[in-house]
Amino acid sequence: MNKPAVGYELVVFATQWGLMLFGFGILTKFVAPLNLLSPTLYLGLYFDAAAKALIALVLSLTWLFIWDRQVRFYFRRRGK
Amino acid sequence: MASLGANTVAILIALGSFPVSLALTRFFMYWNAKRGIIGIDVHKLNRPKVPEMVGVAVPITLVFFAAIYAMVGGSSSIPLLAYALVVGLAAFVGAVDDRLKLRGIFKPLLTLLCGLPILILGLAFPGQVYTSTLHVPLFGGYHLPVIYPLTILVAVSVTSNTVNMLDPLNGSMAGGISIVAGGLLIGSLLVGAGSMPIFLYASLMFSLLGFLYYNRFPARAFAGNVGQLSIGASIGALAILGRTEIASIVAIFPNIQNSFFFLSRIRRFTEHRELTAKPTKLLPDGRLADSEDPRAPLTLVRTLLIGRPAAENEIVSTIWMIFLTSTSLAVITLLLTGVMA
Numbered sequence: 001m002n003k004p005a006v007g008y009e010l011v012v013f014a015t016q017w018g019l020m021l022f023g024f025g026i027l028t029k030f031v032a033p034l035n036l037l038s039p040t041l042y043l044g045l046y047f048d049a050a051a052k053a054l055i056a057l058v059l060s061l062t063w064l065f066i067w068d069r070q071v072r073f074y075f076r077r078r079g080k
Numbered sequence: 081m082a083s084l085g086a087n088t089v090a091i092l093i094a095l096g097s098f099p100v101s102l103a104l105t106r107f108f109m110y111w112n113a114k115r116g117i118i119g120i121d122v123h124k125l126n127r128p129k130v131p132e133m134v135g136v137a138v139p140i141t142l143v144f145f146a147a148i149y150a151m152v153g154g155s156s157s158i159p160l161l162a163y164a165l166v167v168g169l170a171a172f173v174g175a176v177d178d179r180l181k182l183r184g185i186f187k188p189l190l191t192l193l194c195g196l197p198i199l200i201l202g203l204a205f206p207g208q209v210y211t212s213t214l215h216v217p218l219f220g221g222y223h224l225p226v227i228y229p230l231t232i233l234v235a236v237s238v239t240s241n242t243v244n245m246l247d248p249l250n251g252s253m254a255g256g257i258s259i260v261a262g263g264l265l266i267g268s269l270l271v272g273a274g275s276m277p278i279f280l281y282a283s284l285m286f287s288l289l290g291f292l293y294y295n296r297f298p299a300r301a302f303a304g305n306v307g308q309l310s311i312g313a314s315i316g317a318l319a320i321l322g323r324t325e326i327a328s329i330v331a332i333f334p335n336i337q338n339s340f341f342f343l344s345r346i347r348r349f350t351e352h353r354e355l356t357a358k359p360t361k362l363l364p365d366g367r368l369a370d371s372e373d374p375r376a377p378l379t380l381v382r383t384l385l386i387g388r389p390a391a392e393n394e395i396v397s398t399i400w401m402i403f404l405t406s407t408s409l410a411v412i413t414l415l416l417t418g419v420m421a
Binding site for chain 2: 002005006009010012013014016017020021024025027028029032033045046049052053064067068071072075
């Protein structure tokens with residue numbers, strides 16, 4: 001068993017956990033209160049929700065990208 | 081403290097899931113073996129034949145005990161009905177896949193439909209099944225009246241498929257998810273959640289432990305898609321019904337990493353059996369090693385084996401330890417989220 005790899009996995013999880021809480025914090029404090037479109041407009045509520053969902057999606061993809069880089073950085077160098 | 085009695089009753093009823101799951105697992109081992117429903121344990125040198133689809137014992141136990149809990153009046157029957165339907169539908173999709181060997185893309189698509197009971201019953205009985213407010217650790221919460229209902233379908237599909245993808249070794253899924261359920265049970269107790277999610281987490285954990293008795297190394301029973309998908313759907317449904325959304329994501333970090341790296345390499349939904357480049361290989365001494373095939377996905381098991389082969393039971397213990405770590409982070413997340421309903 002590759003014990004350093006196990007240790008590194010745990011470090012990756014802790015990092016991703018911290019980043020996740022930070023990302024949800026951004027969404028809660030900054031993105032959710034925004035009024036990107038007035039709810040009085042036709043379908044305004046839905047477009048507002050869609051725009052915020054897009055921001056959340058970008059944050060999620062960034063989070064996954066960081067996860068990907070961390071794992072590849074370690075394991076690709078060790079493995080090949 | 082007022083809910084201590086209700087929680088104790090909930091856990092005591094859920095405790096019955098263990099012997100029932102154990103007995104059902106035993107029953108399906110013989111039933112399925114007799115009908116030729118068997119798989120081959122490819123990670124053993126002698127490639128033993130093992131009864132497949134025995135994981136059906138878990139969703140049957142979960143649905144049965146949800147019904148019992150609804151009958152004894154432990155909680156509102158609407159969320160329990162939603163939960164039972166989600167688990168039942170996911171088990172059905174898994175059973176169809178086990179028997180008909182569906183193409184990889186169908187599983188995520190069909191499991192999208194498994195979340196519908198929560199969505200429909202939630203719309204029919206507002207406030208009884210789910211609330212559209214997401215509780216965020218440290219930062220409070222925010223209301224998502226449009227997005228939240230839609231994410232229910234995605235959540236159930238993602239959890240069921242990601243659990244399905246991390247069951248390559250004996251006991252890895254059953255042990256890992258029982259740790260997740262146990263951790264979220266403890267977290268829910270600590271934050272004073274209602275007795276319904278406490279019951280369902282306890283029921284899931286005890287059912288899985290019953291199945292694990294026969295699924296642990298060396299396995300005498302395989303879960304099959306019927307077990308894996310329904311157990312994953314159960315985690316997804318519980319995240320919504322128990323309002324443990326973010327903590328549940330944290331708890332299944334090992335599953336998420338495994339699925340993400342699988343999909344990022346293969347770039348399509350496919351079955352493990354269809355892979356031409358395998359992530360691991362069996363050595364002549366019975367240990368598992370990294371296949372060193374650059375085309376193979378970087379699965380969680382493979383990352384643990386790079387450069388150093390290991391015995392199957394040793395890898396499974398390590399996977400459980402990794403789940404224990406992610407679940408500990410999930411419990412901290414629940415505590416940071418604060419007291420729920």
